[in-house]
Amino acid sequence: MRKPKQVVVAVPVTPYDTAEKLKLMVDELVSLDIERHYLGAVGAYYIDFRQVEDNEVMALLKSVNNAL
Incomplete structure (x- = not known):
């Protein structure tokens, strides 16, 4: 199991109450x-x-994963 150094969430738009949580x-x-x-x-x-x-999403994720 991987243990990330940090968790970053990036989204285009967020309701204020959700952002606070x-x-x-x-x-x-x-x-x-x-x-x-x-x-x-x-x-x-x-x-x-x-x-x-x-x-299309799966192909993009696979191409990014292969690049890492």
Whole structure:
């Protein structure tokens, strides 16, 4: 089992209350926007928020893992 030196969570947008909870659980939280008036879905913050197919995600993760 791996033991990371630190845990960093990076997300595009976070509701304020969720950000406060996450900050207690991780070493660092990176968020482009922490919203007090969250719109209810990440997609609401994008002009184009197309879904990514599972096989595309798996291929990207595999390519990154192979590069490490």
